[in-house]
Every structure is written in structure tokens, then in C-alpha cells.
Amino acid sequence: MMLSGEKRTEALRLLKDAYPDARPALHFSTPFELLVATMLSAQCTDKQVNKVTDVMFQIYRTAKDFAAIDLETLEPYIHSCGFFRAKGQNILAMSRILCEKYGGEVPRTMEELTALPGVGRKTANVVLSNAFGIPAIAVDTHVFRVTNRIGLAEAKDVEHTERQLMENIPREDWSAAHHWLIYHGRQVCAAQRPKCGACTLKEVCDFAIHRQD
Secondary structure (H helix, E strand, O other), X not given: OOOOHHHHHHHHHHHHHHOOOOOOOOOXXXXXXXXXXXXXXXXXXXXXXXXXXXXXOOOOOOHHHHHOOOHHHHHHHHHHHOOHHHHHHHHHHHHHHHHHHOOOOOOOOHHHHHOOOOOOHHHHHHHHHHHHOOOOOOOOHHHHHHHHHHOOOOOOOHHHHHHHHHHHOOHHHHHHHHHHHHHHHHHOOOOOOXXXXXXXXXXXXXXXXXXXX
């Protein structure tokens, strides 16, 4: 059930208070590094991606660097991230397009980003938000689960969840809320055993309220 306006405001306040220092977990120093790291993070933990990129980015850091190597060279670095062949092919193809079309720079629009190989809306939103400071809400598994449980959204897929969150969360909070929700999903609102009793949102969360009935 979707929360009322008053409860929605309270839920966002509680999340903000609970995770004031929430920030991206992926390591990066440039928009391109964030794009590559986010592509590698699909069905892989941020911790594992950071282990990979902390080594790889010492050698290959720019689109030009990646465009100059082949899959056989890249695969040993990214093998532990899973689906390494598809991810590697997309990263190399994406890098070549950036060099050919954008002077090696990462574009700053959703349309241009999602036209790149292996880049969907979630990845594009992560880059827009964290690399360029453009308000965006990236809906990953944590954000999808938590927002639909709490009642910030009521949707069956990530695309509709994103649209509802953009309507239900003030634009100036979009990027921060993404991180609040990820932290909450990892620390409290787990998929199998959510810690409802210890949750600061239990008085407003639709899931927790019905669980207590």
C-alpha cells in the first residue's frame, strides 16, 4: 500500500536521520571509472568490484586505455565479477564508442548513456547522480525491495518503481535517497529476514505494520 503524503515525508526524514553519511560504495575517481565499475557490479557485490578496480584502474583508467586492449587482455582482471565475457565485451565496445563519438568523455544524458552497450537505466542513473551531480534515482534490487515494502512505491517492476519514486520523493533528495535506501536494504530491510523490530521506520512502514498484526 502506498504511504500517504504525511507518512511518506516522515519515512524519508527517518531514512535521512538514520543514514546521514550514506555515499556510493564503489571506488572511482572519474565518471568513466564509475561507469565501468557500475557495469561490473551487475549481479556482483560492490566489495568484489572494488577489489577488481583497485588493481585494474592502476593500469587502465580511461576510455582510450580500454579501447586499445582486447577481451583476452581484460578478462583476467574482471573474471571474479561474474558474467565477465559479456561485461568485458560491453566495456570494450562502450570505450570505443566514447573515443569515437565523445572524445573519450562520458556523456551526461540518459538517452546518450543508455545507447551505450551494456548500460541500462540503473547504471545511467548511478553515473548521472554520482559523477555529475544530476538528480536521479537508480533502482537496484535493494531500492526496489525497500521502497515497495515501505510504501514509497507500489509497483511490480523497476521502471514503474523509478517513476513513482520520482513523484513521491522531492527532486533535491533523489540522489541522497538512493543511498539511504541501499544502506537500509543492506543493514536492516534484508530480503529474507528483515529486522522489523529494530527498524526506525516500523511505525510508518506498511510491511512492518502488517507483520506485527
